[in-house]
Amino acid sequence: MVLTHLGANLDGWDPRILEGLSQDRRVIALGYRGVGESTGQVRDSIEEMAADAMGAIRGLGFDRIDLFGLSMGGMVAQAMAAKAPGSIDRLILASSGPAGGPGILAMTRVMVSTVLRAAVTFTDPRVLLFFTRTPAGRLAAREYIVRLRERRSMREKGVSPGVYRAQLAAVHRWGRQQPADLSVWSGPVWIVHGDSDRMVPPANAAALAGLLPAASVTMYPDSGHGAVFQHHSAFVAAARDFLRR
Template identity: 50%
Template sequence: MSASSSSPTPTPSSYKNAPTRSVSVQGVSFAYRQLGPDDGVPLILLNHLSAVLDNWDPRVVDGLAARRRVITYDNRGVGASGGSTPDTIEAMARDTVLFIRALGFDQVDLLGLSMGGFIAQVIAAEEPDLVRKLILAGTGPAGGPGIDKVTSLTVQDMLKATLRRKDPKHYLFFITCLPTAERRLYLACWLDLATREVVGYAMADHHRAELVVDAPDMAHGRGGLEPGCVIHSDRGSECTSAPFRARIGKLGLRHSCGRTGSCFDNAAAESFWTLHKEEVGTRIRPDRATARAEVFSFIATFYNHRRPRKHRTFGYLTPTETRQRHRHALAA
């Protein structure tokens, strides 16, 4: 094993500060990062299609690494790793096993996200003695509903992003969608960063500019947006469109955009989407009406009013309680 830097570095306190290391796997350099204690069974994180080391949310990795060793990596031909990208999931799984062996581990836990879940399932089936525990997130089995469409949809989004000179992941992850038997329902939300309360949201069978316009309209109608308020978004085409810019100008708001290729600027929103998928699930609903009802129930009756903020800084209060505390403090 060889580190990417020639001098020793102190143990990083966060994933965003973790150095990129490298290990030779059959003559090919694999890039990886490591965080957490050096003992115990390591947790290997397997990323989604087209993702690299920087696409992992530092807050997620930091939480996992609080009590155990966590390792992320770029597979062959991806990101900072050398070689050519494998053509099959089975080949990616074999490379991952070789990578794990090259680090000297005889047993690991795997967390597979999206395509990483495909790879993790193959590893568990072919190397059962290597895998102690398996965690699958946002993924499915071979032949599952919609699985055969993942690659084609991703390629379409990446081509669109390339033509418009945008980060592909803005199109893939800025606005979430809920699968239904009537095709997709798209959901856009605006969060108050001071309280993490959902102050405006909108749903539609498309992700055109009208979707992100309707959400701040809702927030403004509820009195949640003061003139001069800063609203932050990614650089997706919806949020850089003329209708959206015209609307926020009319509302007297100031627009902030995330940096191109940075996963940190929109971390709060991505964290909310992750929570939403954990609580609501990713199953296919029978129709859009059912999906709309579930979203309303989650936001209006559970998330804003009943779900405690799991952070002592906010006193373990719900978003609504946190907002009320802010208002009382301002009135005092």
């Protein structure tokens, strides 16, 4: 199961990641309640999103799953591992951080200021939020946006301002909490981060690793919050290897 970032419907997933992971396993991309084509009231707490995801797992008839959470999705994945450790086999946490992690509270400010800057410069906000402004980062951003536009049919509804408000509130609350007791889950964990992430500072990778007994960490160079998008080929290859162990 894959859990996406704040302010995203399922169209925001890099198709190369979903295609790559699905080569040798079933991939379930879960839409958060009230986002895209998912019905219901959008959640404003990480724990509620985790409960929804656990309900989906049970509803689909699974006892155990592998879980990949990106950014806010990684926070949801942590809450799931803390509450239902027996339901998760392997865990991938990308560009995420623990409750109360370094700089998590600043995400709202960074996101709002960057979205405003994107509006006045007629730039897709994801270009500024997810990628560095180096030549490699700019190229990766352009290629990512092109990939997102490949599929023209069965597109989801856009994300409303209300979704952003609720999910920003959820992340802000997460930033004020004490870290969850993740020692209850001892399975394999792969933590992935970009070394220039402005939204969730890179120090969160080490903070997460300190809470998870079996964690390994990969720090991608010259990469921002969208490190897995910029390095999608390397990420998919390493993720498939990790999930086969």
